[in-house]
Amino acid sequence: MWKDAVLSAAGLALLECLYILLAKKLHIGTARPEKRFVPVGGGIIIVLASLLALFFDFVQVLYPLIFTGVALGIVSFIDDLRGLSPLLRLCLQLLASGFVLSPLLADGHYDIYFIALLGCTGYINSSNFMDGINGMLTSYSLVTLGTLYAIVRYRLLGAPGDYVEFTEAFEGLWVFLIAALLVFSFFNFRTKALVYAGDTGSITTGYFAALSICFVGMAYSTPSVVVITGVFLTDTFCTFLYRLFNGEAVMQPHKKHLYQQLVSRGASPLAVSAAYAGIQAAINAGWLCTPATFRNIYAIVVAIALVTSYRILHR
Numbered sequence: 229m230w231k232d233a234v235l236s237a238a239g240l241a242l243l244e245c246l247y248i249l250l251a252k253k254l255h256i257g258t259a260r261p262e263k264r265f266v267p268v269g270g271g272i273i274i275v276l277a278s279l280l281a282l283f284f285d286f287v288q289v290l291y292p293l294i295f296t297g298v299a300l301g302i303v304s305f306i307d308d309l310r311g312l313s314p315l316l317r318l319c320l321q322l323l324a325s326g327f328v329l330s331p332l333l334a335d336g337h338y339d340i341y342f343i344a345l346l347g348c349t350g351y352i353n354s355s356n357f358m359d360g361i362n363g364m365l366t367s368y369s370l371v372t373l374g375t376l377y378a379i380v381r382y383r384l385l386g387a388p389g390d391y392v393e394f395t396e397a398f399e400g401l402w403v404f405l406i407a408a409l410l411v412f413s414f415f416n417f418r419t420k421a422l423v424y425a426g427d428t429g430s431i432t433t434g435y436f437a438a439l440s441i442c443f444v445g446m447a448y449s450t451p452s453v454v455v456i457t458g459v460f461l462t463d464t465f466c467t468f469l470y471r472l473f474n475g476e477a478v479m480q481p482h483k484k485h486l487y488q489q490l491v492s493r494g495a496s497p498l499a500v501s502a503a504y505a506g507i508q509a510a511i512n513a514g515w516l517c518t519p520a521t522f523r524n525i526y527a528i529v530v531a532i533a534l535v536t537s538y539r540i541l542h543r
Contacts, residue, residue, distance in 0.1 A: 229284065229399060231405040236280050241411045247272060248415070248423050256309060257424075266421055268414070269308045270412060271359075271429010277408035278401060278436065287400040289393050294401070296324035296402070296501050297435050304383050304427035312359035314479050317427075321349050322433070328439055331391070342445070343398035351457070354464035355434025359425045361487055362497040364419035367411050367505035368460060373409070375456045375512045376440050377402045379448075388447035395447045398440055405436060412526040419498065432438045455515050462534040463487065486542050504512040 251257055251267030258268060278294050281287045287294075295331045303320055303349045306312060325348040332341040350521050358365040379385055380395050412429065415422040425433070437457070445453040454461065463486050471478050483492065511530055 229403050232283075233403045234276045234402065236277065237407040237411050240408055241414070243276070244270060244411060244415055245272050245422070250465045251423070262340060264420065266424060268424045268426035269305055269428045270423035271365075271425030271427075272301070272305060273412060274405065274408045274425070274432050277404040278432070281404040285312060285398045287397045290401060293436070293439055297432055298329060300324055300435055301432040303426055308426040308428055317431075318349070318353070318368045319351050321431075324435070325352070325439065327347055329442065332427070335390075344442045344444045347454070348435075348442060348462070350491040351438040351441075351461065352431060352434040354458045354460065355437070356427060356430045356487055357428075357464075357488075358434075358460070359430040360483075360499055361491060362419070362421045362496075362499035363413065364487065364504065365425055365430055365433060366417055367501045368412035368457075368508060370406060370409050370413070371436060371505045371509045371512065372457050373402050373406055373440070374510075375516075376444055379405065379444060379453075379516070385448045385450060386521075389449055391443055391447040398443065401436065405433070409433070417498065417501070418440060419496075432470045450520075450523060452515070455523075455527040455530055456512045457505055457508070458511060458527070458530055458534055462531065462538055466535060468541070472486050485494045488522055489543060490541070 247270060251269060252265065253341055255265075256269055257266050275298055282294060300320060303312070303317070306453070307317065322345065326345050326381050328350070329341055329344050333339075341433065355365070355369075358368060377399060380388070380399050412423075412425065416424065441453055441457065445451055453461050467485050468478060471482065471484055476482070476484075483489070487504060490500050515523060515530075516525055
């Protein structure tokens, strides 16, 4: 499977190069402060990678997830081109996530369903901001998806209980998404990015990551799995509360995230991205090494530490 993913990565790299040329010709992008035009929408290769995963039979149980993810990717690409209503995008994200999470309703887990639905939608929207900092989307998402892959592939949490077929299928999807993110990082994880993922890539990546975390958490009956993306969730949630209590329009674009502030204070975007990914990787390793009976406590301690750090560093 990895061999196929590597071969597909070569093709995706070529498609990314062609897209950059086309986007520049059609002026699909944004002017940076240094008056340099940078294309957006390069995350289209992440959408294509998810479709390539369907060539493996055992991944086909994820048809609903992948096709809704592709649909969101197409809508997001239109948003990159002309801009869409935030309310429309939110409704579509709720509809897509709600549909994929419907097995929870069939099993009578209505409370978990609505918690997962809200959590997924929140993470999908928050991931959209990652693309504003060079390398953030790729480095952080690679840590998240890499951790999930290791959990399932090497049975780091033991054998899954419910939703076994989903976890096995996710393994194949993650391989192709990781390959696509590695390709995209070549163009984006640099001082002067050659292309940005746009809503196309950030929304799609956030969608697949959020639903993956949900199903892994349900399969292993371990809600503390959300800690594997705790750094960004803390930043997003605390920033949301900060803006809400200050009377700001929380649905409008902003630059109040901690990592955005760090960059505005002079920190290197690549250093900030690497720090977020590195800290999250360390947290994930600690969580996996913690005995199962103490993982919830570990997650709570990490959450307190992250919130405290946010309060100290955020202005």
